[in-house]
Amino acid sequence: MLARKVAVIGVASGYGAGDPACQDGSDVVRALRFLSDLEAVDDGLHWDEPIRLASPHSAEALDAVANIAGQLADRIGSHLRDGDFPLVIGGDHSCAIGTWSGVKRALGATKRLGLIWIDAHMDSHTVATSATHHIHGMPLASLLGHGDPRLTGVAGAGPKLLPEDVCLIGVRSFESDEAVLLRQLGVRVYFMHEVRRRGLSEVFAEALYRVGEHTRGYGISIDLDALDPTDGPGVGTPVPGGLLRTDLTDALAQAHGDQRLLAVEIVEYNPYRDEHFVTARAIHDLCQSLMP
Numbered sequence: 001m002l003a004r005k006v007a008v009i010g011v012a013s014g015y016g017a018g019d020p021a022c023q024d025g026s027d028v029v030r031a032l033r034f035l036s037d038l039e040a041v042d043d044g045l046h047w048d049e050p051i052r053l054a055s056p057h058s059a060e061a062l063d064a065v066a067n068i069a070g071q072l073a074d075r076i077g078s079h080l081r082d083g084d085f086p087l088v089i090g091g092d093h094s095c096a097i098g099t100w101s102g103v104k105r106a107l108g109a110t111k112r113l114g115l116i117w118i119d120a121h122m123d124s125h126t127v128a129t130s131a132t133h134h135i136h137g138m139p140l141a142s143l144l145g146h147g148d149p150r151l152t153g154v155a156g157a158g159p160k161l162l163p164e165d166v167c168l169i170g171v172r173s174f175e176s177d178e179a180v181l182l183r184q185l186g187v188r189v190y191f192m193h194e195v196r197r198r199g200l201s202e203v204f205a206e207a208l209y210r211v212g213e214h215t216r217g218y219g220i221s222i223d224l225d226a227l228d229p230t231d232g233p234g235v236g237t238p239v240p241g242g243l244l245r246t247d248l249t250d251a252l253a254q255a256h257g258d259q260r261l262l263a264v265e266i267v268e269y270n271p272y273r274d275e276h277f278v279t280a281r282a283i284h285d286l287c288q289s290l291m292p
């Protein structure tokens with residue numbers, strides 16, 4: 001992130017989640033000043049106005065998510081044009097449709113975008129395969145061009161990512177339809193058992209190479225449920241056996257200062273399920289590891 005102003009964009013939306021409480025996540029991080037030391041330094045981070053649904057009463061979840069994603073994609077585009085580094089704080093993970101569609105549109109049609117997706121889940125359902133219809137289980141499929149056109153069409157029709165430019169890290173809870181889709185597409189998934197065997201540092205280095213090999217730049221999407229619940233209890237769907245906060249911050253440091261890193265998002269913070277703000281502190285540490 002060196003030499004770029006970090007623009008923090010809170011997304012006050014839980015429309016894609018079963019429990020909508022993560023809509024308050026970014027507001028809590030901001031109001032309780034968990035990032036205040038990173039705001040205070042020279043060229044530190046600056047909070048943007050949060051993204052909210054304009055008319056909440058009128059919307060079906062899918063329309064609400066599409067509206068939020070459209071707003072977010074526009075905001076991302078304007079920050080990238082200004083030379084800023086966008087740091088998105090969710091909100092549920094469906095905001096990823098907006099973040100990465102916005103980055104892709106800013107790159108232009110001919111340039112490829114890479115993405116490291118750090119998550120306990122695959123988030124690769126479509127409306128057709130999802131039992132819950134929760135849209136935060138669909139953003140990666142949408143970005144790969146699969147699913148409802150209201151989601152795949154954010155910031156322009158068509159896939160925003162090519163399968164070979166995407167890696168998932170930390171997966172340990174998924175349904176077979178998602179696994180089949182990712183396997184058919186050829187997306188590289190680093191399951192938790194591989195992360196444990198090889199170490200996160202080695203896996204992350206390999207993922208960085210993959211998402212950067214054929215692309216103009218890459219992003220990192222962090223679902224806090226990738227963390228082990230001991231380090232990140234404040235999420236909607238905790239899954240045991242996850243990443244340790246210190247391992248993740250160490251790994252992210254590999255991307256520190258890399259000009260090809262185009263944006264980062266950190267999502268699914270549910271402040272009401274947090275314990276002694278350990279998850280809010282994890283958000284701080286993740287942001288700090290990426291700061292100049």
Ligand SMILES: [Mn+2]
Pocket residue numbers: 093119121123136223
């Ligand atoms: Mn997720």
